[in-house]
Amino acid sequence: MNSEDDLMATNRRDFLAAAVTTVGAALTPGHADHAHDHDHQAVPSDPTLRVKALESLLVEKGLVDPAALDALVDAFEHKLGPRNGGRVVARAWVDPEFKKRMLADAGSAIAELGFLPHQGERIVALENTPKIHNLIVCTLCSCYPWPLLGLPPRWYKSPSYRSRAVIDPRGVLLEFGIDLPPDAEVQVWDSTAEVRYIVLPERPGGTEKLSEEELAALVTRDAMVGVAKISLPHKKGVA
Amino acid sequence: MNGVHDMGGMQCMGQILHEQNEPVFHERWEGRMEALYRAMGAWHKWNIDSARYERCLIPPAEYLGNSYYQNSFLQVRSLLVKRGLVTPEEIESSVPAQGFCEAFARPEAGWRAAFGLWWYCRGAEGGYRRQFQGGTAGACA
Numbered sequence: 554m555n556s557e558d559d560l561m562a563t564n565r566r567d568f569l570a571a572a573v574t575t576v577g578a579a580l581t582p583g584h585a586d587h588a589h590d591h592d593h594q595a596v597p598s599d600p601t602l603r604v605k606a607l608e609s610l611l612v613e614k615g616l617v618d619p620a621a622l623d624a625l626v627d628a629f630e631h632k633l634g635p636r637n638g639g640r641v642v643a644r645a646w647v648d649p650e651f652k653k654r655m656l657a658d659a660g661s662a663i664a665e666l667g668f669l670p671h672q673g674e675r676i677v678a679l680e681n682t683p684k685i686h687n688l689i690v691c692t693l694c695s696c697y698p699w700p701l702l703g704l705p706p707r708w709y710k711s712p713s714y715r716s717r718a719v720i721d722p723r724g725v726l727l728e729f730g731i732d733l734p735p736d737a738e739v740q741v742w743d744s745t746a747e748v749r750y751i752v753l754p755e756r757p758g759g760t761e762k763l764s765e766e767e768l769a770a771l772v773t774r775d776a777m778v779g780v781a782k783i784s785l786p787h788k789k790g791v792a
Numbered sequence: 793m794n795g796v797h798d799m800g801g802m803q804c805m806g807q808i809l810h811e812q813n814e815p816v817f818h819e820r821w822e823g824r825m826e827a828l829y830r831a832m833g834a835w836h837k838w839n840i841d842s843a844r845y846e847r848c849l850i851p852p853a854e855y856l857g858n859s860y861y862q863n864s865f866l867q868v869r870s871l872l873v874k875r876g877l878v879t880p881e882e883i884e885s886s887v888p889a890q891g892f893c894e895a896f897a898r899p900e901a902g903w904r905a906a907f908g909l910w911w912y913c914r915g916a917e918g919g920y921r922r923q924f925q926g927g928t929a930g931a932c933a
Contacts (some may be wrong), residue, residue: 600862604821607869608828609931614888616877617831625827630816692800694844695860704826706814710860713809716802728808743800746840764821 613644629704635774637668637702640749642777643769647758656680659751668700676701679742680753681779686733688726688744688779689750690718696744698751702774709778719743730782752779759785793845796852822861829868837875846871 569697611617641663645652655662659678676698679687691697693713697705708714717725726732733739742750754776760768775781808861817823833843846911855863872878882889 586915598819598821599820600825600865602826604865607865607883608824610878610882610886610888611828611832611872614878614882614892616835617828621831622824622827623910625830626817626823629823629826634816690800693797694847704816706811707818707860708810708814711808712799712802712805712856713807715799716805717808719800720803725808729810737825746844 568645582766586615603618633700634703634712635772635777636769637703638698638774638777639769639772640666641668641751642753642772643765645753646768647765655753662751663701664715674699674749675748677748678744678753679740679748679750679779683737683755685738685740686731686741686779687740687750687752688718688722689744689752691744692713692716692719693745696749698749698777699753702777706774716788729775731780731782738781752777754781754783757783793848795848796855797848825864825868826863829864832868832872832877835875835877837877838871843867843871846874 608617608619608622612619641655644666645655651662651665654665655678659676662694663676663677674696679689681687691705691709695705695710697709714725719741722741723733726739744750754772756768760771763771771783771785773781773783776783794901817826818906838846847863849870850858850866854866858866871882873880873883879889882892
């Protein structure tokens with residue numbers, strides 16, 4: 554372990570040194586000391602250089618295909634994401650039988666809509682009611698229901714959320730704008746690699762006439778994590 | 793394993809910064825980093841638990857000072873070296889060692905493949921794959 558730590562420390566230093574050299578080389582001679590009123594956008598940040606160096610090494614060794622990386626980034630940005638979860642929630646709102654299956658075995662229920670686990674995880678759905686409010690967190694890192702919500706937002710992975718969600722959930726909820734009545738119970742669910750949770754939020758009133766698709770569009774990521782309630786964007790005209 | 797990563801109930805970690813309309817990645821390198829991590833998982837050199845363990849080995853002060861994806865970088869780099877996919881010298885120089893064995897990773901079909909379900913390396917019967925399984929990546933036998 555010690556030797557590995559040393560190794561890591563050495564490599565980190567060398568990477569930084571290399572990065573500094575590269576940044577230096579990227580600057581035009583004489584440019585650094587002139588008075589200027591523009592940003593040096595052209596100079597890449599340290600992590601940019603380090604990740605690029607690692608990628609190029611792996612590509613050169615044939616260990617990774619840059620096209621696969623492009624495809625993955627595209628999937629993270631455009632194909633995965635809370636709209637998948639929104640479809641599942643809307644289906645549960647309009648189809649009581651589906652909702653029953655969802656609460657009994659979310660994995661099988663979401664598979665009906667074509668969503669499969671990515672990492673062999675089990676997904677559990679938690680129903681919010683006027684008396685029970687569910688909140689999900691991963692205190693250890695960043696486990697999250699990927700197939701339905703995509704990658705977690707930065708705050709979900711932050712030390713502040715991970716530490717506070719379990720010790721002061723009401724305070725956390727208040728910060729997110731949810732003021733729960735004192736008689737409502739808060740249940741906090743700590744995710745693991747094996748079990749991921751998704752909150753089934755309460756369906757807002759005045760949405761009886763909306764189609765399943767319109768309902769799905771109302772569902773937000775934050776509501777499925779349990780840090781928001783769902784409201785109608787324009788109350789006028791719907792109710 | 794306990795450690796600084798086990799944050800439930802800790803205090804004084806600051807305010808939660810809730811960002812409206814947050815992008816999936818704030819900077820381009822974050823997306824490349826996440827993609828590298830997922831794609832390299834296709835070699836089945838680690839599973840989710842052993843990968844997480846590696847992340848927990850990051851020294852506490854560094855772990856807390858880094859962003860999520862900065863920690864991913866340290867985690868993945870360490871996994872790659874420990875599992876013999878790259879050598880420390882290669883990491884240091886960012887170029888493959890002389891006489892390294894080239895592997896052939898390529899996605900079979902679309903983005904799902906990149907999650908490691910349908911990847912393979914060429915020469916599974918007698919070539920590259922055995923090199924990697926033997927943990928001797930970086931030098932041809």
